[in-house]
Amino acid sequence: MSARALERDRALHLLREMLRIRRFEEKCAELYSAEQIRGFLHLYVGEEAVAVGVMQALEPDDAVVATYREHGHALSRGIPSGPLMAEMFGRAEGVSGGRGGSMHIFDARTRFYGGNAIVAGGIPLAVGLALADRMQGRARITACFFGEGAVAEGAFYESLNLAALWDLPVLFCCENNLYAMGTHVALSHSETDIALKTTAFRMPAWAVDGMDVLAVAEHARRAAAVVRGEGGPAFLEFRTYRFRAHSMYDAERYRERGEVQQWRERDPLVTFPALLRERGLLDDATLDEVEAEVQRELDEAVAFAQAGTLEPVEHLSRYVYMDERVAEGPS
Amino acid sequence: MSARALERDRALHLLREMLRIRRFEEKCAELYSAEQIRGFLHLYVGEEAVAVGVMQALEPDDAVVATYREHGHALSRGIPSGPLMAEMFGRAEGVSGGRGGSMHIFDARTRFYGGNAIVAGGIPLAVGLALADRMQGRARITACFFGEGAVAEGAFYESLNLAALWDLPVLFCCENNLYAMGTHVALSHSETDIALKTTAFRMPAWAVDGMDVLAVAEHARRAAAVVRGEGGPAFLEFRTYRFRAHSMYDAERYRERGEVQQWRERDPLVTFPALLRERGLLDDATLDEVEAEVQRELDEAVAFAQAGTLEPVEHLSRYVYMDERVAEGPS
Amino acid sequence: MTTDARGERMQYRVAIREAIAEAMREDERVFLMGEDVGRYGGCFAVTLGLLEQFGPERIRDTPLSELAFVGAGIGAALGGMRPIVEVMTGNFSLLALDQIVNNAATLSHMSGGQFAVPLVIRMATGGGLQLAAQHSHSFEGWYAHIPGIKVLAPATVEDARGMLRPALADPNPVLIFEHIRLYSMMEAAPNGPVSVDVHSATVRRGGRDVSLITYGGSLHKAMEAGEALAAEGIEAEVVDLRVLRPLDTATIIDSVRRTHRAVVVDEGWRSGGISAEVSARIMEHAFYELDAPVQRVAAAEVPIPYPAHLEGAALPSVAGIVECARRLVRGDTGNG
Amino acid sequence: MTTDARGERMQYRVAIREAIAEAMREDERVFLMGEDVGRYGGCFAVTLGLLEQFGPERIRDTPLSELAFVGAGIGAALGGMRPIVEVMTGNFSLLALDQIVNNAATLSHMSGGQFAVPLVIRMATGGGLQLAAQHSHSFEGWYAHIPGIKVLAPATVEDARGMLRPALADPNPVLIFEHIRLYSMMEAAPNGPVSVDVHSATVRRGGRDVSLITYGGSLHKAMEAGEALAAEGIEAEVVDLRVLRPLDTATIIDSVRRTHRAVVVDEGWRSGGISAEVSARIMEHAFYELDAPVQRVAAAEVPIPYPAHLEGAALPSVAGIVECARRLVRGDTGNG
Ligand SMILES: Cc1ncc(C[n+]2csc(CCOP(=O)(O)OP(=O)(O)O)c2C)c(N)n1
Numbered sequence A, B: 001m002s003a004r005a006l007e008r009d010r011a012l013h014l015l016r017e018m019l020r021i022r023r024f025e026e027k028c029a030e031l032y033s034a035e036q037i038r039g040f041l042h043l044y045v046g047e048e049a050v051a052v053g054v055m056q057a058l059e060p061d062d063a064v065v066a067t068y069r070e071h072g073h074a075l076s077r078g079i080p081s082g083p084l085m086a087e088m089f090g091r092a093e094g095v096s097g098g099r100g101g102s103m104h105i106f107d108a109r110t111r112f113y114g115g116n117a118i119v120a121g122g123i124p125l126a127v128g129l130a131l132a133d134r135m136q137g138r139a140r141i142t143a144c145f146f147g148e149g150a151v152a153e154g155a156f157y158e159s160l161n162l163a164a165l166w167d168l169p170v171l172f173c174c175e176n177n178l179y180a181m182g183t184h185v186a187l188s189h190s191e192t193d194i195a196l197k198t199t200a201f202r203m204p205a206w207a208v209d210g211m212d213v214l215a216v217a218e219h220a221r222r223a224a225a226v227v228r229g230e231g232g233p234a235f236l237e238f239r240t241y242r243f244r245a246h247s248m249y250d251a252e253r254y255r256e257r258g259e260v261q262q263w264r265e266r267d268p269l270v271t272f273p274a275l276l277r278e279r280g281l282l283d284d285a286t287l288d289e290v291e292a293e294v295q296r297e298l299d300e301a302v303a304f305a306q307a308g309t310l311e312p313v314e315h316l317s318r319y320v321y322m323d324e325r326v327a328e329g330p331s
Numbered sequence C, D: 001m002t003t004d005a006r007g008e009r010m011q012y013r014v015a016i017r018e019a020i021a022e023a024m025r026e027d028e029r030v031f032l033m034g035e036d037v038g039r040y041g042g043c044f045a046v047t048l049g050l051l052e053q054f055g056p057e058r059i060r061d062t063p064l065s066e067l068a069f070v071g072a073g074i075g076a077a078l079g080g081m082r083p084i085v086e087v088m089t090g091n092f093s094l095l096a097l098d099q100i101v102n103n104a105a106t107l108s109h110m111s112g113g114q115f116a117v118p119l120v121i122r123m124a125t126g127g128g129l130q131l132a133a134q135h136s137h138s139f140e141g142w143y144a145h146i147p148g149i150k151v152l153a154p155a156t157v158e159d160a161r162g163m164l165r166p167a168l169a170d171p172n173p174v175l176i177f178e179h180i181r182l183y184s185m186m187e188a189a190p191n192g193p194v195s196v197d198v199h200s201a202t203v204r205r206g207g208r209d210v211s212l213i214t215y216g217g218s219l220h221k222a223m224e225a226g227e228a229l230a231a232e233g234i235e236a237e238v239v240d241l242r243v244l245r246p247l248d249t250a251t252i253i254d255s256v257r258r259t260h261r262a263v264v265v266d267e268g269w270r271s272g273g274i275s276a277e278v279s280a281r282i283m284e285h286a287f288y289e290l291d292a293p294v295q296r297v298a299a300a301e302v303p304i305p306y307p308a309h310l311e312g313a314a315l316p317s318v319a320g321i322v323e324c325a326r327r328l329v330r331g332d333t334g335n336g
């Protein structure tokens, strides 16, 4: 394949991945209104470039730890959309057997360790996963996602210190979307330059435009190489924005419509296709094709979820305790 | 009084205060061996310059929050040595009514809020005390002491952020004595330059020679003025050393005798008297006099404690709940 | 359900909001802090509009730092304020537990009575909204184990409206647990400055055949069960504990003396829940009054799952209460 | 006290140390982490010498970061290791509770059984060394409320030696509570690789008049009380619960069936302690076997104070157990 063809392939892949997330979540919002999805639903709309970009830097054996806003990470990590949608529906065919719902996506096959709904609750887990790799002499890394709000939690600081102190292969990925629910970063942090936090731990950090999927991918690639190579942690702060409400219960009293509008101009699903067109890598026909593909996958996912079954009530207590050692996936 | 006389007075005051702590604690160690003091006993021997120096910067209305290693802070804050020693003995005449013992010194009169035996557990309290002052428009400050080990706790980071974010009048005083129990600072922190931690919070910080009581007093004075004036927090890291074991249960396997020896050369109770002699502010007679004074106070304190009574067992449940609003001291 | 409320009907969340606003108007020392209590309006919309009324100093949005801001609440109480700290849910409060148990609950006692901690901590509790295994648990019974704190569980709009005032007047730390399923409930609430008793349990429904002893979100299930049982000719008395620490043993025992049978209903997990404590107290104080062993209807011992049918199966249900009470009254407890 | 131990006598702390060393020798995936477990030798000298044997990678001193290193233990377990995490005392473990309750206890269930968390957390518990209100409390009964974790309480050197192996083999998080007063106790311990049963309670002393049901540090008080009661002609059966979650109800009930009377002895606070759960289970499973109401001897509901006489008064005592059992057997329970 020519360099040009390669570039085009890669670009279309990134676009397709972001689109898969966008369409998947738009559908989720619709299904939420239709009461087929319940509980808390946190959408990633606007932030897709971050998950998609970072995932390009991971190997199949690496681990991912994410938050309750993790559909994008799950999809771009390779969790099939059918079981993912079935999970939203609470069906037994869901990726977590339907028990977790939107906030608790788990997948042993892709080493996807949640889906954690305690803000910053996944960060110590990531440190531990990396510790296990380090002690077992494996070259794997763990990518750990969290918001800028999580950076106020003690768990964040304790974990960064441990990771740096013990030289653990964690790629910390902070998604700074300026808000923690309704609390602006300036009301959460005395020092709003999030990447500076790592000064306290002697950890290398980079701030990255999280609306630019190529920038994300490039920084993630470099940082992941550092982490994999030397075994020590690295920190990436992605400056991004969530276009929609925090969850489906949010009236968005805390920000101006104008602010959202401004950020929408930087929508990666607007700017990236535009860039590709400019570079001659995308035309209407191709975009239509990608959209159609994505739509097909989504339709199948919804059909899969809707055909899903409910776990028998008699199984309620199953897995409160594991009876025997389970296969630990590709661990 | 002449400037010289003033200087002499002040110098002798500092010396006397440090000596009071040293002799008090040496006596405590002895009484511990004699089983008159029980539980955990953490001595401050070697670190006296820190508490004594900082206390010079406080007004009577300010608040102090300390740790389980707080005899020095209590004495230099003005808690009388009789009730302090009685507390060690668990007598009803103790400053905390005998219920707390060595680790839980409380004194409403001097606004001494513990004596906290959860590492870093007092730091959020200090933030709250300062918040109360700020909201009530009072110019008081809160001095909060903790070790470099505590700096690894999430509570530390969360608290620094809150204090800086809300511009609260807290003077954070980190006593970096290089060890947390048996764990060297290099095994606790990926970044061992503790004062740098505050970069994460935009808080002014200074590192100070904690073995030099004049340096401590001078830095504390300046920092306290900043805190009192502008209302925002400041951070002081005191580089110091504990000469004795962590507590009475410690075999000190984690450090070389030579290291202790080296630090002993910087003992403020050696170097400060030497300095005063050099400057012609101290002679043998005066030192003997101070020693005698200190000894007299100590003898009285021990006698007071030994004459103390045991709280009746029937009072065990008293103050689990406060029945009526108590006088809140000078709050 | 409230017996002497004469005011207008309002939502439980509004009742809490009004109680907070009233306290803030009356006492300058009162302030509210917590995550998203201000600009967002509260994660369950309890505090909506308070920021506009009282400003950001007194309706204080905090960073995500449960341990520090709860600790700061304790410190502020020591410093002369009357803080109301909101922790979003019981599950998150575990992050602040050290400050609550090791500081708030101990300071008065271990200082020999020198300090009081007049602090109120409010939090949402319970399941039923499909929020899954990190948002749905009931820890109020667990907190009720800790000497030095008090634990309130308003189950009615009247209590939601009236418990805050005495809680703020109390020189001790008081935790208030608000059940997430009750926030939207409408009931009549008393007008004006009100204070309800925060020492006693109360009988919400009289009956002679069996006592259903419960609190919070489960009260409403027990009341419904009472109706259903009445239709079968079984007269259930429903006791609302209201105060989980200190427990009002006398009201419990009085009820059991009347009915000689009891079912404790609790949304906490069964083993080691407050239902066990109630059962043990009846054992100790009314053993010879019992015609049958005290039963418990509690949450299944599982992390609460997301799907509605499994969550429903995990939590106490009206049908489950009815069946348990029926068996108890009919003398079929399967007890050896 | 142990019945079938044939090995040499050793301290409880040494038994734990040997169990750790054995596990580390046998399984490369096992490692120990916690504050001062290495260079210091462990705050209660349990791990003395292990660093020299196994090196700093596997005997890992941690910073003061309970939340993160317990969470890292969970993560390491997910990643294929078999971590033993030491938290110095139960009081400090509250800082890590979020990770234990919201992660360790839920991950298997909420992931639909995809992940196991084969983690062991050890901590010291209990009072009696005059360590006062932030070091002396007993939270093992509290932890026993949480589905998804298991809770062990070794009361003998044999159990201290033998419980670690099955705990490490368990794919679930297992918490082991070591009573601070037992560390220096000497008893015979079994030799070589040993594993004790970690599912059952056991009868440590036979008797027909009353069951003293207890565990951990209180076992020894109950045994002493048993002696004293025997001298008065009262034959007490002493049940050591050993496993606090899941509780072995059958052994408890069997004993009550024999004795028809029970006293639960627990160093945790009375209200909402594990003693309440034991009482409630007897209520549910053996009500008709009871000749008198089950009694509890538990800690006074106060933060444990420093002075010996007050601490002594706050904790269960041999005399208190004897008196309670005597009154129970003589039929004087003051129960209405
Ligand atoms: C410990 C904890 N506290 C509070 C919450 C409620 N909550 C859920 S998401 C959220 C905001 C988190 O903000 P951030 O970390 O920036 O992530 P974002 O939602 O912006 O992606 C809050 C407060 C929670 N889930 N866990």
Ligand SMILES: Cc1ncc(C[n+]2csc(CCOP(=O)(O)OP(=O)(O)O)c2C)c(N)n1
Pocket: B069, B117, B118, B119, B120, B146, B147, B148, B149, B150, B151, B175, B177, B179, B180, B181, D035, D064, D066, D088, D092, D095
């Ligand atoms: C939360 C918590 N963890 C562990 C301990 C046990 N402990 C008491 S003091 C101490 C070391 C603290 O070191 P540092 O903060 O440097 O203070 P220092 O003792 O050196 O003055 C430890 C680990 C504790 N008291 N609290």
Ligand SMILES: [Mg+2]
Pocket: A147, A148, A149, A175, A176, A177, A178, A179, A180, A181
């Ligand atoms: Mg955010």
Ligand SMILES: [Mg+2]
Pocket: B147, B148, B149, B175, B176, B177, B178, B179, B180, B181
């Ligand atoms: Mg230190």
